[in-house]
Amino acid sequence: MADRGRPRTFDREQALLRAMEIFWEKGFEGTSMVDLTTGMGIGAPSLYAAFGSKEELFRAAVALYVSTDGADIWGALAKAETAYGAIEAFLMESAQKFNRPDKPSGCLVVLSALHATDGNKALRAELVARRSKNTTNLAARLAKAVKNGELPPGTDVDRMARFYVTVQQGMSIQARDGADRMMLEEIARSALAAWGSLAPNGVRYVGASQPL
Amino acid sequence: MADRGRPRTFDREQALLRAMEIFWEKGFEGTSMVDLTTGMGIGAPSLYAAFGSKEELFRAAVALYVSTDGADIWGALAKAETAYGAIEAFLMESAQKFNRPDKPSGCLVVLSALHATDGNKALRAELVARRSKNTTNLAARLAKAVKNGELPPGTDVDRMARFYVTVQQGMSIQARDGADRMMLEEIARSALAAWGSLAPNGVRYVGASQPL
DNA sequence: ATTATTATATATCGATCATTACAGAAAAGG
DNA sequence: CCTTTTCTGTAATGATCGATATATAATAAT
Numbered sequence: 358m359a360d361r362g363r364p365r366t367f368d369r370e371q372a373l374l375r376a377m378e379i380f381w382e383k384g385f386e387g388t389s390m391v392d393l394t395t396g397m398g399i400g401a402p403s404l405y406a407a408f409g410s411k412e413e414l415f416r417a418a419v420a421l422y423v424s425t426d427g428a429d430i431w432g433a434l435a436k437a438e439t440a441y442g443a444i445e446a447f448l449m450e451s452a453q454k455f456n457r458p459d460k461p462s463g464c465l466v467v468l469s470a471l472h473a474t475d476g477n478k479a480l481r482a483e484l485v486a487r488r489s490k491n492t493t494n495l496a497a498r499l500a501k502a503v504k505n506g507e508l509p510p511g512t513d514v515d516r517m518a519r520f521y522v523t524v525q526q527g528m529s530i531q532a533r534d535g536a537d538r539m540m541l542e543e544i545a546r547s548a549l550a551a552w553g554s555l556a557p558n559g560v561r562y563v564g565a566s567q568p569l
Numbered sequence: 570m571a572d573r574g575r576p577r578t579f580d581r582e583q584a585l586l587r588a589m590e591i592f593w594e595k596g597f598e599g600t601s602m603v604d605l606t607t608g609m610g611i612g613a614p615s616l617y618a619a620f621g622s623k624e625e626l627f628r629a630a631v632a633l634y635v636s637t638d639g640a641d642i643w644g645a646l647a648k649a650e651t652a653y654g655a656i657e658a659f660l661m662e663s664a665q666k667f668n669r670p671d672k673p674s675g676c677l678v679v680l681s682a683l684h685a686t687d688g689n690k691a692l693r694a695e696l697v698a699r700r701s702k703n704t705t706n707l708a709a710r711l712a713k714a715v716k717n718g719e720l721p722p723g724t725d726v727d728r729m730a731r732f733y734v735t736v737q738q739g740m741s742i743q744a745r746d747g748a749d750r751m752m753l754e755e756i757a758r759s760a761l762a763a764w765g766s767l768a769p770n771g772v773r774y775v776g777a778s779q780p781l
Numbered sequence: 782a783t784t785a786t787t788a789t790a791t792a793t794c795g796a797t798c799a800t801t802a803c804a805g806a807a808a809a810g811g
Numbered sequence: 812c813c814t815t816t817t818c819t820g821t822a823a824t825g826a827t828c829g830a831t832a833t834a835t836a837a838t839a840a841t
Contacts, residue, residue: 362787363837386598387686390829400790401830407788411829468683471675471745474599485746519743519752520759527739531731533683534697540731547732547763554762574817575807602799612820613800623799 369407372397376408377418381461385415385469385480412480422465423487426454431494440502441552444521447495448545451525455532455541463529466491492522509556517555524548581619584609588620589630593673597627597681597692624692634677635699638666643706652714653764656733659707660757663737667744667753675741678703704734721768729767736760 379396380388390411394401408414433450437443455463466488470481496518502508528541536544591608592600602623606613620626645662649655667675678700682693708730714720740753748756 359787359839361785361839363789365788366837382684383686384598384684386596387684387689389687389827391827392687400788402791402832403789405830463683467742471680471683471742472594472596472599474595475601475604477599488742488746516752516755516759519748520756523739523743523756524736524760525739526742527735527737530679530683530700530738530742531735534700536731540728543728544732544735547728547767548736548760549763550766551759551761551763553766555759571817573809573815575819577818578807601797603797612818614802614821615819617800618818 365403365407367397367399367403372399372404372407373414373417373421376414377421377465378461380415380418380469381422381465385412385477386474415480416483419465419469419484419487426464427466430454434494434498440499440507441549443498444495444552445545445549448521448525448528448548449542451528452538452541452545455528456536456538462532464525467526467529468533488522488526491525492518495522512556520551520555521548577615577619579609579611579615584611584616584619585626585629585633588626589633589677590673592627592630592681593634593677597624597689598686627692628695631677631681631696631699638676639678642666646706646710652711652719653761655710656707656764657757657761660733660737660740660760661754663740664750664753664757667740668748668750674744676737679738679741680745700734700738703737704730706730707734724768732763732767733760 375397376393379392383392388411390401390404393411393414394404397404399407404414408417430447430450433446434443437446451464454460466484470477470484473481492515496514499508499512499514499517503510503512503514508514524544528536528544531544532541587609588605591604595604600623602613602616605623605626606616609616611619616626620629642659642662645658646655649658663676666672678696682689682696685693704727708726711720711724711726711729715722715724715726720726736756740748740756743756744753
């Protein structure tokens with residue numbers, strides 16, 4: 358860290374990556390300091406010197422997750438030209454991320470701190486806020502589509518966003534319970550099948566945002 | 570329990586009900602013995618004499634949940650005459666159960682043991698099996714509809730079942746994060762909007778199982 | 782070379798975890 | 812009555828929890 362004194366003998370980024378995977382797999386409360394120090398290959402004092410505490414390490418792990426897999430998912434959404442394509446990319450990219458051979462399944466943010474325990478109040482609040490922001494992000498993309506005329510005026514973008522975020526969150530649980538990528542993609546496509554009905558003027562709204 | 574000896578001074582059923590609510594709120598790993606004994610109003614030896622261990626108490630709590638709220642949800646599904654009505658009842662009953670002022674939000678079975686930790690392997694396997702059985706149950710209802718001619722032959726009932734179970738599981742997370750009943754019902758209706766597209770011969774299949 | 786600074790390894794801290802020994806209390810059977 | 816049986820309250824068990832004190836090792840500055 359500093360330019361003086363004994364240099365650190367481990368790679369902070371790589372240690373954080375391992376910590377992220379351990380928290381992702383076992384959850385915050387299910388992960389012990391022994392799990393972390395063993396998995397990261399460092400001693401407890403090194404962990405505390407580099408990350409502050411178990412809780413702060415978890416925060417750093419979440420931040421890393423958001424800046425990698427999270428960025429990929431939201432990047433896929435941003436790259437799509439139509440609103441339908443954006444939601445489709447959001448769900449399909451999620452399906453790909455949620456089941457990989459070398460990574461824990463599902464989403465770290467979605468699966469963390471779903472229960473309010475004695476010691477996780479602050480952490481849980483932060484994760485609830487992150488999950489809530491996902492809905493806001495989706496709604497913002499849909500609102501843009503309404504402004505563009507791609508979706509009919511009066512479309513309940515918040516409701517639509519909540520629906521698709523709910524599906525993605527359910528996909529995390531499905532992935533945890535063993536659903537493979539094909540199954541997750543089928544779930545995504547099933548949710549997208551509702552697209553035409555979620556606009557107020559019924560199906561067949563004339564615009565760019567259509568399934569096909 | 571027995572007919573001789575000092576009689577039990579607490580109501581076993583009521584104590585189990587309290588234990589269920591505590592596990593439901595805080596999760597298995599997030600619940601301590603002190604939480605349980607305090608909340609149930611009994612001492613640790615009484616708890617062990619009546620329920621065996623913390624893990625067996627959790628099993629009993631899950632069984633109670635399944636036989637009460639769970640039975641209501643699946644009862645609503647069974648009562649419906651059409652397949653569409655059955656899925657609608659399943660989701661709407663879930664929406665009602667998932668947000669009540671006096672009960673923890675979401676579903677005990679869906680939210681429990683999503684992470685694999687060191688000591689919860691057996692418990693997690695049981696919960697994964699219970700969640701999997703939900704999909705099987707939904708698929709069986711849809712298969713009946715195919716046999717009845719209510720849904721077109723070749724309908725992928727497993728895929729449909731996985732989709733609607735995924736939505737219900739996502740609704741548990743949404744409820745945990747503060748979604749009220751109206752929001753949950755909107756999510757349910759959004760998912761049902763996909764109904765017509767999930768049959769193989771496209772929308773407008775002639776049969777009883779239609780949204781309207 | 783000496784000092785200052787920082788990281789590491791070992792060992793340990795008090796707190797809390799789930800579980801249980803133990804002794805006394807409350808019932809039924811004799 | 813007394814014995815047997817079962818439950819209750821208190822206190823303690825060993826294990827594990829997250830977090831640190833301490834001593835030593837490794838670097839830069841002087």
